[in-house]
Amino acid sequence: MAADTKERILNVAERFFADRGFPATSLRDLTSEASVNIASVNYHFGSKEALLAAVLERRLRPVNARRLELLDAIESAAGNGTPNAEDVIRAFLSPPFQKRQEWGAAGDNFLRLLGRIHSETNEEFRATFFQQFEGVFRRFGQALQRALPHLDATDVGWRMLFLVGSMAFTMAWGDSFASIGPGANKDPDDMLESLIQYAAAGMASPVPIGVPVGLAQKGRTS
Amino acid sequence: MAADTKERILNVAERFFADRGFPATSLRDLTSEASVNIASVNYHFGSKEALLAAVLERRLRPVNARRLELLDAIESAAGNGTPNAEDVIRAFLSPPFQKRQEWGAAGDNFLRLLGRIHSETNEEFRATFFQQFEGVFRRFGQALQRALPHLDATDVGWRMLFLVGSMAFTMAWGDSFASIGPGANKDPDDMLESLIQYAAAGMASPVPIGVPVGLAQKGRTS
DNA sequence: TAGAAAATCTAACGCTTGTTTTAATCATAC
């Protein structure tokens, strides 16, 4: 029945888009793997691109909801004080990895896809994808500014870019890395803790000395 | 003449692969932009994939050579002592950004491409690409272990993965980010310094407490 | 049970792709 067909398409799409990339995944390969008819993709989803959007949306919604939930709790506990930066970073980085555990093998596929999709160049897709993140990114940016008052908005913005880069890359390649090399004895929770630690340290680090970088250094001359 | 044709193909390819991705760049679009005949690609390069490899090789060779040169100097200065971790990280991260400055607009394209190519899924291509990095990665891994003796090989490996992720993402999207948002007043040197600082802090951070993670914590029970 | 809606199927459309083949043109050396 229809619900089963849609689910099978979504699951195979998730895996193939993650492993081959979106442009290099053909609907014929995908539907053959899913044992459904190729016209079903357009019937149920409308287009190949809409399928990708659907694949991501079904996972990102709960991930981002969880992120905001955790952040709400942190801000609520902090009241008028300063939220802890590591807690904020943990609230951002943990949900995709934790949802991945909940979702089993499908979660692995999702995580790889989410990591890789950060580098997707298709303009139309990027606009849609960013819409799903804009609110989250802004909320976390503000929280980090509160947590780290030595940084101005520019510094926070750049450091979030660095943080997102390491998160995405780890999502995309963490499992491959773990299976072939020095990461071999690092289990998923250890790896996530390492990432959080790394990001928290980098985020909290002093602004480079000698470089005019923003409001925090307004009184200095370069 | 031939040298001009090859150069034009390489330059346009670099730009198109960076902006559209490899699979989504057609040789017809590319050769039309370069005002050369489509058969020239196979004549001069052999295949589309070989063209990508050539685009990257002409830039990566000097970048990686520079990385190793800088690392040699650092290790030489350190003698039997401990090299400075931030210096090692700077030696890894600076060359692509500095070569980018040398190369002008073409350098911008190259940097974006290099960032994005880290997420390319094509297995054949990845094998070739990794070959170019294997030696560099190993050398820098060893240098960082010496610089940060509290970390074992596993920790260094994972942190290098995080570092490469933020570098690649910044290469790919740093300019876009700088032109639209909070990064707007961050010039390229500032941004590179921020990245180095972020990575150096993350790299040097203590191993997470409470998580059994390797040789450094061998005597603890989880 | 009948009819309508939903879902699936088949065949095709119209187009694009990287690569190949052959011919034409260019460049160089003697």
Added chain:
DNA sequence: GTATGATTAAAACAAGCGTTAGATTTTCTA
């Protein structure tokens, strides 16, 4: 000026692509 090799051009090959149109089957509801 001629011969040879290098280079470019044109046409085509063979395959594949996402999407569409119409037919058929399945599901659901009154």
